[in-house]
Amino acid sequence: MANINRTLLYLGAAACTGIAGILHLMLVPSSITAGIQYTTFFVISGLAQLFWVLPMVKKWGRIWNVIGFAGTAVLVGLTGYVVIESVRNPQLTPPGVLELAVAIEIFQISYVIITAIIIFTKR
Secondary structure, eight states, X not given: OHHHHHHHHHHHHHHHHHHHHHHHHHTHHHHTXXXXXXXXXXXXXXXXXXXXXXXXXXXXXXXXXXXXXXXXXXXXXXXXXXXXHHHHOXXXXXXXXXXXXXXXXXXHHHHHHHHXXXXXXXX
């Protein structure tokens, strides 16, 4: 039973990071006018999160979990900054970006929590 619960944690983490990656890639078209640095950020972070589905589903090990945890924690901070700036300057934010950023934040935080449970619970 414990293995089934652990497998569900890995699948939940994979789903959260995968959805966050897809949502990051959805921001690429609206970021093109804002500048290449934003477009690059959304492409790289989206592809990295999509890639990170693989280590979670395949259970590659603790080091991969820690790297994913740390990387996504950084993305939570960056996405949080975007959300705060969007709220401060709503006239500069393209329609739909704030909603996507909030959804990304929810999935990333969920991934971080689930991965922390995976890392810190003993088998």
